[in-house]
Amino acid sequence: MKFKVWRQANAQSDGHFETYELHVDPEASLLESLDAINESLVHQGKSPIAFDSDCREGICGCCGLVIDGVPHGPVPKTTTCQLHMHHFAKQDEIVIEPFRAKTMPVIQDCMVDKSALERVAKAGGFVSVRTGQQPDANTILIPRKKAEEAFNFAACIGCGACVAACSNGSAHLFTGAKIAQLLALPQGHPERASRARGMVKQIQNEHFGGCSNEGECTAVCPKEISTGAIAAMTREYIRSLVTN
């Protein structure tokens, strides 16, 4: 199989595609195939392809490639690291690029800087807790429906695919997931106004785009975060302005 891969020495230089050929093991993952290409590049004394990965289990949000034009590739609800080569059995070429968004600049090759998302999370995606003895698990009762709602939004792994898929480069799905997750729990209520204001201000400071309700974000989200997160974020932001 041919791998057409984006190569870019650093953030300042222009990038280009290079093509590599590999005898593919259908049971290998896509990232293992890139590892194999890298081994051969190193043996040839060439620079290996830089790309992000960590857990390779679909839970950390570190990986992220645009594969054949789609963030995280053609298989729905699947992170890049969970793609296997049998998904590409019918094709003889695969095109691999980094996530493309002004707010996630390329560091090298297919590796991008996602720190803007971390700064948005830091602006309010948490609850402040006092130190001291750990409260009994049953002291705050949470209805099962609410717990499940919070869990569904908490499934966001912050991979940035939503930003990469959006024609506006919007981070509304990511931000909304954090806000909606904490809103579903009583522990998230005391800081709900400052959280919404802080996080929305930060997405503006980082120059993420606005949302035009096209839903590209949810289509590529490996964790199926719904646009209900965006609605929750908008409601919470308006509420925070009123209560302020």
Ligand code: FES
């Ligand atoms: S490497 Fe952790 S989600 Fe892909």
